[in-house]
Amino acid sequence: MSEIRVRIAPSPSGFLHVGTARTAITNWLYARHTGGKFILRIEDTDAERSSDDMVQSIVDSLKWLGLEWDEGPYFQSQRNELYQTYIEKLLASGNAYRCFCTPEELQVKREAAQKNKTDYKYDRTCLNLTPDEVQQKIDAGMPSVVRVKVPEGETVYEDVVYGRMVKQNKDIEDFVVCRKDGRPLYNFVVVVDDHEMGITDIIRGNDHQTNTFKQVLIYEALDLSAPRFAHLPLIIDERKKKISKRDKAANASDYGQQGFLPEAVVNYLSMLGWSPKDDREIFSVSELVEAFDLKGINKSNAMFDQVKMNHFNGEHIKMKTDHELAVMVAPLMVQAEVYTKYGLETRWQYLMEVIGLLKGRANVLGDFVERGEYFFRAPTVYDEKGAAKHFLPENVERLQVLADRFEALDKFDHDNLEATLKGFAEENDIKTGQLIHPTRLAVSGMTKGPGMYEMLAVLGREETVARMRAAAEYIREKASAK
RNA sequence: GUCCCCAUCGUCUAGCCUGGUCUAGGACACCGCCCUUUCACGGCGGCGACAGGGGUUCAAAUCCCCUUGGGGACGCCA
Numbered sequence: 001m002s003e004i005r006v007r008i009a010p011s012p013s014g015f016l017h018v019g020t021a022r023t024a025i026t027n028w029l030y031a032r033h034t035g036g037k038f039i040l041r042i043e044d045t046d047a048e049r050s051s052d053d054m055v056q057s058i059v060d061s062l063k064w065l066g067l068e069w070d071e072g073p074y075f076q077s078q079r080n081e082l083y084q085t086y087i088e089k090l091l092a093s094g095n096a097y098r099c100f101c102t103p104e105e106l107q108v109k110r111e112a113a114q115k116n117k118t119d120y121k122y123d124r125t126c127l128n129l130t131p132d133e134v135q136q137k138i139d140a141g142m143p144s145v146v147r148v149k150v151p152e153g154e155t156v157y158e159d160v161v162y163g164r165m166v167k168q169n170k171d172i173e174d175f176v177v178c179r180k181d182g183r184p185l186y187n188f189v190v191v192v193d194d195h196e197m198g199i200t201d202i203i204r205g206n207d208h209q210t211n212t213f214k215q216v217l218i219y220e221a222l223d224l225s226a227p228r229f230a231h232l233p234l235i236i237d238e239r240k241k242k243i244s245k246r247d248k249a250a251n252a253s254d255y256g257q258q259g260f261l262p263e264a265v266v267n268y269l270s271m272l273g274w275s276p277k278d279d280r281e282i283f284s285v286s287e288l289v290e291a292f293d294l295k296g297i298n299k300s301n302a303m304f305d306q307v308k309m310n311h312f313n314g315e316h317i318k319m320k321t322d323h324e325l326a327v328m329v330a331p332l333m334v335q336a337e338v339y340t341k342y343g344l345e346t347r348w349q350y351l352m353e354v355i356g357l358l359k360g361r362a363n364v365l366g367d368f369v370e371r372g373e374y375f376f377r378a379p380t381v382y383d384e385k386g387a388a389k390h391f392l393p394e395n396v397e398r399l400q401v402l403a404d405r406f407e408a409l410d411k412f413d414h415d416n417l418e419a420t421l422k423g424f425a426e427e428n429d430i431k432t433g434q435l436i437h438p439t440r441l442a443v444s445g446m447t448k449g450p451g452m453y454e455m456l457a458v459l460g461r462e463e464t465v466a467r468m469r470a471a472a473e474y475i476r477e478k479a480s481a482k
Numbered sequence: 483g484u485c486c487c488c489a490u491c492g493u494c495u496a497g498c499c500u501g502g503u504c505u506a507g508g509a510c511a512c513c514g515c516c517c518u519u520u521c522a523c524g525g526c527g528g529c530g531a532c533a534g535g536g537g538u539u540c541a542a543a544u545c546c547c548c549u550u551g552g553g554g555a556c557g558c559c560a
Contacts, residue, residue: 046559118484119484205554208555209555231487271494279495281494281495281510304493311509
């Protein structure tokens, strides 16, 4: 078999839609798995709705996801001449005709049909025009669109996912392929481009299933052989509707900002409507390329689950090295004004240790900032419930004495900290928890976090001791204020 | 209104093609226990589904039909 050639063809009328992202991922995976080519084509025939900014945004998002393309981007807006020659061919073959009906006239008919609750299809008014009449109208300067003359019979194609698809041609109207201003329409340019670009497999959302019949009709009218079609189930929201711009998850361009890893997004999205058929679901990108197969695609729509994507992200975070994570987290910390860029660069080793401590429990990159902030600056407030529970008057002295002992340690490490704290607890005949909780709160301002001895060891002697003393003072002041 | 598609735990899914191995498996979420200074992680366990009805068959989640439910498409948008 010849080389597989697939494409992603976004229209730049918005940011990268999650559905488009999933389609892109599937095409890319298929191309990489088969050693084929992945082509990027921008469908911007609707000039009013397209913009360069949107093109840039989509290109950036695809790059961020790691879906590098082998050819393109091609722009349909730059290929108009090509389309015109095909329009001429179509007209010459007799499989299409000029229609002079105005949008207003059609609108009236459409509304009338709706009112009568009957089906609307173009009534072929202009199909009955004689060549002379057509010429007369053209000479008179009347604008016209080009419609495909849908033949009798039925249209059939074999869908890789859904099997044999058949539609009665009487249910398809004579659709327009070229506007009155000469610009060709979607269904037509797609066919021309896919043919010209040698696309072998069209993999796209099943919301295109009805378009496919029209496109097959065009292939036949132009006497071209159609590629294979594989329609993907749609990604739906909690209302079970096709995920739309209003949905929070719809904008794939945002995922990076939200702290998601591209690998995790690719992994999660790839599992929506596709399964490797075994029980694995956390995959690296290369494992995905290896495992991907068109046969694993499902037929029914899949609901987007933000919670599960968070889980996938957490798993992928664990797969990263501390350094890789530090590279991603550092800018976020700077942005959140937790620390300066310069500061982080000079304390890189420290940053990595902090990340190592937090890695096991993070789901999004922002978690490192939120939960790691206190490693870079002393807490300004203490968790309210925690303070009520652990900042008791008797802990003023305990924190002070413990701080003194920590300060005097030969080596400020996990084992020594633990031995010191446990020894002190025994002396006072109290449980270690009664010391650990107030100490954790004093140092981090929080009631939860990594193992405390590790945490203190990373934070360092000076900061730990200073924060414990500050907390002791805070408790004393608060107690005397009452 | 017309046409098309789909249907296993709340969600993503395995099993369906090639009926029996399915008291239907995994994952997320949720609940419990263990680990533990906390929250997580991890380990163990629990909760939880074949939409309904007919048929075919010795046997149906698996094949067929109907019903119901859900979705998609019906633009001089893509």
